[in-house]
Amino acid sequence: MTIIASLLRGAQLPDSPTARLDIELLLAAAIGQSRSYLHTWPERIVSSEAAQTFASYLQRRSAGEPVAYILGQQGFWKLDLEVAPHTLIPRPDTELLVEAALQLLPATAVSVLDLGTGSGAIALALASERRAWHVTAVDRVLEAVALAERNRQRLQLDNVTVLCSHWFSALAEQRFALIVSNPPYIAEQDPHLVAGDVRFEPSSALVAGSDGLDDLRLIIAQAAQHLLPGGWLLLEHGYDQAAAVRELLAGHAFEQIESRVDLGGHERISLGRLAC
Numbered sequence: 551m552t553i554i555a556s557l558l559r560g561a562q563l564p565d566s567p568t569a570r571l572d573i574e575l576l577l578a579a580a581i582g583q584s585r586s587y588l589h590t591w592p593e594r595i596v597s598s599e600a601a602q603t604f605a606s607y608l609q610r611r612s613a614g615e616p617v618a619y620i621l622g623q624q625g626f627w628k629l630d631l632e633v634a635p636h637t638l639i640p641r642p643d644t645e646l647l648v649e650a651a652l653q654l655l656p657a658t659a660v661s662v663l664d665l666g667t668g669s670g671a672i673a674l675a676l677a678s679e680r681r682a683w684h685v686t687a688v689d690r691v692l693e694a695v696a697l698a699e700r701n702r703q704r705l706q707l708d709n710v711t712v713l714c715s716h717w718f719s720a721l722a723e724q725r726f727a728l729i730v731s732n733p734p735y736i737a738e739q740d741p742h743l744v745a746g747d748v749r750f751e752p753s754s755a756l757v758a759g760s761d762g763l764d765d766l767r768l769i770i771a772q773a774a775q776h777l778l779p780g781g782w783l784l785l786e787h788g789y790d791q792a793a794a795v796r797e798l799l800a801g802h803a804f805e806q807i808e809s810r811v812d813l814g815g816h817e818r819i820s821l822g823r824l825a826c
């Protein structure tokens with residue numbers, strides 16, 4: 551017979567930088583309770599089935615698998631999202647892009663495009679805050695499209711349309727007031743790709759050519775054909791890519807170009823406006 555307190559005491563994840571948090575999240579999920587339950591009821595008995603589930607979760611985490619993939623969920627903005635190994639685990643840094651997008655347009659009926667939606671994180675956050683906006687969310691990976699659609703349905707956001715598209719390919723002549731994207735932006739040889747949780751994420755969500763800018767170049771080059779006059783393009787990029795992205799935006803006739811810093815003080819997003 552095992553109690554919560556002894557499972558918490560006995561568990562170890564020496565290689566995780568967030569070991570204590572990971573252990574609590576995994577045990578809470580294994581017993582189907584919240585993290586605060588663990589501390590409120592440390593003497594409660596854990597069934598042998600739940601204890602086994604917890605042990606298997608710990609084993610997977612010890613092998614490096616991200617907690618979000620083990621649990622199949624991740625919080626983003628104010629939403630609980632299903633996540634899966636076919637696409638990126640949404641990052642807190644990307645909430646900066648959501649905040650910026652919300653400031654750019656009025657809360658009236660406007661059309662917004664999210665390129666490379668993955669779990670649907672950005673599109674669903676925007677749609678949940680602005681019920682009058684219509685958000686089109688596209689991804690090239692079919693499993694990501696299905697995942698974003700499941701998240702959309704569970705959150706009952708009927709102002710979002712999820713499509714399979716290679717960037718703009720399925721959008722014909724459609725034009726938007728705002729295009730947002732957190733595209734792949736890591737260089738092929740970047741050592742971060744073989745370290746930590748990132749090892750478990752698919753290269754289709756991460757890698758963009760030898761300098762990490764291939765997808766950003768393509769999106770910036772084609773965006774004007776899908777923006778309304780005065781429309782905005784808002785992009786997340788690598789911590790050292792802001793100057794290159796601003797230059798690309800300027801080279802494609804964007805105006806009011808600027809970059810903004812994330813919580814770590816890195817220029818993380820850049821935006822520009824098409825002439826009216």
Ligand SMILES: C[S@@+](CC[C@H](N)C(=O)[O-])C[C@H]1O[C@@H](n2cnc3c(N)ncnc32)[C@H](O)[C@@H]1O
Nearest residue numbers: 637638640666667668689690691716717732755
């Ligand atoms: C960095 S992830 C971002 C996912 C999500 N927007 C987020 O912020 O969590 C990039 C996404 O772009 C998608 N993607 C990559 N190449 C694409 C392409 N050519 N067309 C559409 N989507 C693409 C990937 O499948 C992945 O879901």
